[in-house]
């Protein structure tokens with residue numbers, strides 16, 4: 875069983891549970907309409923920093939997930955925990971980093 879979990883973990887790069895296609899579409903829409911209003915139309919950076927793969931490559935997933943889940947106090951970056959759960963945010967960080 876442990877081996878099976880490990881294999882699943884490797885083959886899906888440890889994404890706990892990928893959101894349903896419907897949720898993926900909703901999250902991508904939010905990214906385009908809402909996140910992009912601060913991070914730039916192509917997420918190239920505007921009022922908020924770039925969220926493109928090259929900008930995120932050196933940044934730890936856990937830090938990025940925490941930033942989206944909890945927001946950053948004292949900045950315009952708010953918490954999105956009311957809109958996405960941790961699995962969804964983990965998936966989102968994956969697509970941001972891969973540019974997919």
Ligand code: HEC
Pocket residue numbers: 904905908909910911912913921922923924925933938941942946949950951952954966
């Ligand atoms: C109201 C403007 C605003 C909106 C909307 C917004 N952000 Fe941000 N975001 C920021 C700012 C400003 C920062 C930088 C905070 C700081 O100074 O540390 C930031 C930081 C981040 C970071 C950390 C980047 C890094 O290089 O450390 C991530 C990841 C991020 N935002 C993702 C998102 C996502 C995903 C959404 C949509 C769900 C979103 N943001 C919506 C303003 C915004």
